[in-house]
Amino acid sequence: MKNKQTLFNKLTNPKYIMVYATIGIFLIIYAFGAFVYGDKGFTTVRTFVNLFIDNAYFGISAVGMTMVLITGGIDLSVGAVASLTGMFIAYGTSVLGLHPLTCIFAALVMGVSLGLLMGWVIHYLNVPAFITTLTGMFFARGVCSLISRESIDIHHPFFDALASWKIYLMRYADGHWVRIKPIAFINFNVLLFLVMIAIGTFILQKTRFGRNIYAIGGNEQSASLMGLPVGRTKVLVYGFNGLCSVLAGISYALYVKSGWNLSLQGGELEVITCAVIGGTLLTGGVGYMIGTLFGVLLKSIIPALITFNGNLLSWWGKIATGLLLLLFICIQRFVVTTSGKRK
Template sequence: MLNAQRRRRSPLSSLANPKYIMVYATIGIFLLIYLAGAAAYGSKGFRSVRTFMLMFIDNAYIGISAVGMTMVLITGGIDLSVGAVASLTGMIIAYGNSVLGVHPLMCIAIALVVGVGLGLTMGAMIQYLNVPPFIATLAGMFLARGVTSLISRESISISNSMIDAWAGWKKYFVKLQDGEWVKIKPVAYINLNVVLFLVMIVLGALILQRTRFGRNVYAIGGSEQSAKLMGLPVARTKILVYGFNGLCSVLAGLAYALYVKSGWNLALQGAELDVISAAVIGGVLLTGGAGYMIGTLFGVMLKATIPALITFNGSLSSWWGKIATGALLLIFIGLQRIVVVSTERRSKQGGK
């Protein structure tokens, strides 16, 4: 009967909503691995705030890019150009400032125009020319990588007082001791990249959950045809999503430039796959329509924990990191299928 599924809503039951399963899985596995690491290498300092924050600092650029990627994946698309665009951004800043003497802010502005412009162009190709996202963004990737190499094929270091100040900005963790604020030991801090990462995650979450634009993103991922028939602005939304992802790529490139303080045409090769896998491990459905920024945050953290564990172990080859990432991806894609299939089955049985 139609009323059989009635339930009273309570805060608790809304958290038990099946749509959050993937996020719970990510958080659960993250906690499991982190706690296992803490138990095994706790004495070596794995449990310290410093280690935890370093994982953030070392992966902030991946995380920033993953914010945009999450949105693209939710529409059911994909963007392979993010690594190349980020690398191009670094090159524009490095070459512009170190070789041409352009002010870094100007360089960043140029990179933003180029990155967002490329994103919007790819979005328009996907929408109006019906080019599969994979192909359109593959072209974008080669284009951006090619232009980067055209600018310079050497690694150019960045030395600019503003960039140095940004890269050197640190906020230390402190505690109250004998009425005085002192740095905790071992020393732990966050830098600009971490702040940018967290700001982008919050911004992304707000866009996805609290704006019509964000909800249209989900609707398109659920069924583009339906979204069209419901009168939603499908074309505009899709193009803007790729534009936003371009923005995220540029910011990721900026973060990476601050992190390594150089621009190089071969930097960040394959980073797009790290970004995609972080989002997928975070529970974003590759077929679109499902995913949360909080999941992506934990996806990035989960991916960061593994190399940290390998470093702490000391005897493992770093390639185990790749193997572990591969295994995690398989687990999560398998989980996603199970969730999707079981909801399909349930809705079918519900019909009887």
């Protein structure tokens, strides 16, 4: 028990075990892919960037979900809220002729209010988060179906511009910048995902609000006895998650350019999966944004591997994801039981 805070000491701090596990397993799978499908282009920047592009909307939602899970809660409404956001934009622009930004604004008001309301019910009426957010899910899905039961395409110059906006990755050669080959780019979704991860990290690590989230997840009663604003924090966390769901919905709409009342069914579970394989404890108190980032990558690298294989049915991806989740839950159990007993 030395009081030296060396770099080694910092890095071996047991609280990082889960994050290391996530990053480690991602690297192993990536190395496997590189070894087997390296000749087919698995190691290219483009493949790597596509992991982000194809899953940015899950990642954006996972930022808010990570916070909810750290408080020891859960939010099952995120998929439905994202779907409703897409419907707002689609119906608003294509049927009502509104500007997409107006629709987005309406979706934000709806998503954040629903989140705050659910947080309020969970804390002040003491209703389990599972039930409360299940209700929220049915509500959002129902409203979505009320608006339209058919898929609506989104056509609007502003929206199209935003969807096709991209930054090409460049390299410096022969005195000027050229696009790398094969061509790889970052779009608005990826940018939004990375920005949200950065914001999430800042909130969790650098603000009192963020630390209160961890304290509540560690022991809610203690947090309250320590004089922390438990109620306010929980309500705001669900509100923030509502915001993330709406942003994820925008991102998904940009990705598919349509709104449909049955889109993203079960999406909430995919989002929870991302957070959990990213090292967030379902029992609360532990989790990092960087873990969630790698959780999203880890979840999206499996379908990528299956695509590269070409012979496997895509359902193998579900099975692999399930196994991965199981593995992480086992690791979590192990970490929780061993660290609890250490003296």
